[in-house]
Amino acid sequence: MNPALRLLFAFSLQLCAFSILHAQPDRTAYAEGMRALRANDAPTAVNRFERAIALNDRVGEYHLRLGLALGQDAFSANPVRQALIARRVKQSFERAVELDPSLVEAREGLLFFYAFAPSVMGGSPEKAREQQRELLRRDPMRGHMATATLALRDKDTVTTERALRQAMAAAPDSAAPVITLAQRQQAWGRTAAAFQTLEAFLTRRPDDVAARIQFGRLAGTTGQQLARGERLLREVLTVPSWEVNQYRPSKASVHYRLGVVLTKAGKTADARAAYEAAVRLDPKLKPAREALAELRG
Numbered sequence: 001m002n003p004a005l006r007l008l009f010a011f012s013l014q015l016c017a018f019s020i021l022h023a024q025p026d027r028t029a030y031a032e033g034m035r036a037l038r039a040n041d042a043p044t045a046v047n048r049f050e051r052a053i054a055l056n057d058r059v060g061e062y063h064l065r066l067g068l069a070l071g072q073d074a075f076s077a078n079p080v081r082q083a084l085i086a087r088r089v090k091q092s093f094e095r096a097v098e099l100d101p102s103l104v105e106a107r108e109g110l111l112f113f114y115a116f117a118p119s120v121m122g123g124s125p126e127k128a129r130e131q132q133r134e135l136l137r138r139d140p141m142r143g144h145m146a147t148a149t150l151a152l153r154d155k156d157t158v159t160t161e162r163a164l165r166q167a168m169a170a171a172p173d174s175a176a177p178v179i180t181l182a183q184r185q186q187a188w189g190r191t192a193a194a195f196q197t198l199e200a201f202l203t204r205r206p207d208d209v210a211a212r213i214q215f216g217r218l219a220g221t222t223g224q225q226l227a228r229g230e231r232l233l234r235e236v237l238t239v240p241s242w243e244v245n246q247y248r249p250s251k252a253s254v255h256y257r258l259g260v261v262l263t264k265a266g267k268t269a270d271a272r273a274a275y276e277a278a279v280r281l282d283p284k285l286k287p288a289r290e291a292l293a294e295l296r297g
Contacts, residue, residue, distance in 0.1 A: 026052045027052070030065070032048040033046075036069075037072070040284065050066065060103050063099065064093065064109075067090075087121065087122070090110070107134055108142060112149065114127040114131065115150055132146040141171035141177065144163045144170060148160045172204075175211045178211060179247055181197050182194040182195075182218065186218060191222050209242050212235060213248065213254055216230070217260075233261060252279075252285050253282075255275070255281065256275065259271045259274035271295065
């Protein structure tokens with residue numbers, strides 16, 4: 001090959017990944033699955049990830065995402081189908097780890113499965129602890145959060161909180177352990193402590209999307225600090241975009257959370273507008289549709 005063409009080709013490989021992705025059928029199917037997953041369209045996501053795997057079974061990430069999509073699909077399934085899906089989720093995560101041992105998300109999925117699934121379905125406390133130890137070795141923050149998960153299963157609140165604080169110390173700029181601790185504190189009836197946990201993090205990281213959303217959610221569910229919650233949620237909605245995950249829900253969900261805060265604050269007209277915005281962005285968002293129907297009714 002001409003040296004100039006070789007250089008151009010190498011340059012394209014680095015800077016034109018999007019084009020290369022769409023030139024490979026399995027990568028195309030994977031990208032379509034990711035879009036469906038972000039849009040909460042679990043059946044489509046499952047279909048596209050299955051397509052990617054059929055084209056290339058050797059990519060651990062494909063199996064990881066299939067497991068996550070199946071888990072999302074299980075939420076709306078009947079109990080019999082949920083049991084069938086659960087086995088597929090486990091198999092997907094196991095295959096992901098087999099192909100790529102560094103996939104900590106797959107290990108977290110296995111930990112949850114082994115920790116909470118009945119033994120007849122493959123649950124195993126010892127296998128859960130194996131994943132917890134491996135997570136601690138590979139990613140201390142996630143490992144401490146895994147420790148908290150197992151402690152929570154055992155109703156050990158002291159160890160749960162200690163492990164989450166260790167996770168916060170291991171990754172001080174990550175909102176994940178902060179949000180998890182605040183959620184636990186709220187569940188334990190320690191609402192003031194939950195607000196303090198979030199506020200301390202926001203003092204250092206005032207632009208963090210996930211923490212601001214969680215503060216707004218906490219304000220809406222408790223009816224406390226409503227003005228601050230409203231302000232933070234409105235600020236988040238000015239952010240152009242973010243990657244949706246378990247700590248950063250979609251913009252539709254943020255509009256819904258804002259509607260909850262506004263409803264609690266007695267701002268009915270503004271709440272209606274927020275719910276309407278949520279439904280426009282995601283017509284399938286059931287809580288927003290129900291809240292809007294209640295206001296209109």
